[in-house]
Amino acid sequence: AQKVTQAQTEISVVEKEDVTLDCVYETRDTTYYLFWYKQPPSGELVFLIRRNSFDEQNEISGRYSWNFQKSTSSFNFTITASQVVDSAVYFCALSGTSYGKLTFGQGTILTVHP
């Protein structure tokens, strides 16, 4: 069975602080895919990144960066110099050999105060 754990239920920071959202996963699949989605108050899940199990390169996109470590089964997400617009619920998700099925973590509510 697959499992995704986001241990931080809520995080509160002040604007311009850096913040890291943790994601730990469990799977028996040798090939799998990891995702991060952002859900602002409007409700839509916005796709941020996909990483496959064979690619452990870290990625940076603007103020966002992702650290994938297979050895610790973690796929952490860092926002540098956070802004109020980053306030949202962030979901880490995993897909494996069961086509069409995403296993979501419980989500982390991020609040960035001005």
Added chain:
Amino acid sequence: DTEVTQTPKHLVMGMTNKKSLKCEQHMGHRAMYWYKQKAKKPPELMFVYSYEKLSINESVPSRFSPECPNSSLLNLHLHALQPEDSALYLCASSQPGLAEETQYFGPGTRLLVL
């Protein structure tokens, strides 16, 4: 602009009403999904259509009836719902057949059952 659209944005219905939720995607995808999301929880998969055929039904009660008229449209027909069915209903689309394929979500319909 999102390429997955959903109507209506909000819906209030009584337990004896019949209503439908609509989803349209403009991404050329051949897989479409319905999810249900309760407050402060991750999305839960309900149905998956692949090439206009129902491929996954996650044991959803028969008061929810999906329909895929063509490759870009997905409906969810609602009948005799219960108050506990109140939730955010999300539609998503992807290319079918591969676990790596990213699911892209619409803005959702917020449903309240009285």
